[in-house]
Amino acid sequence: MKRYLGRKKAMRIYLDNSDMHEGKPLWQMLMQKIKAEGLAGATLLKAAAGIGAHTELHTFEIWSLSQKLPVILEIIDEEEKVLAFLDKYDGMIGEGLVTLSDVEVLRYKNVSNH
Secondary structure, eight states: OGGGOEEEEEEEEEEETTOEETTEEHHHHHHHHHHHHTOSEEEEEEOSEEEOTTSOEEEOOTTOSSOOOEEEEEEEEOHHHHHHHHHHHGGGOSSOEEEEEEEEEOOOOOOOOO
């Protein structure tokens, strides 16, 4: 697992949980692509509230039947890999914000009984 340690890039894709691609949740489609591309790791974070591209407040409302909430898909890997992923799948993202920042991976453990 040492190949995952050291300086990496964290790419964050800010979406809404209601964003769709070909009839499926966009975040789910992107996670499948991340797995297929063999990227080191990804996490989907669901936010309680956010202000989107149109300065519209998205928040949890207990009485609402459909919740439009922000989600953040964070991918950590080598810079070349995350940028190649974005280039390949950017067309799937209709609206959203994408950021890239430096991270230092200190520990990456995978304990299995295989």
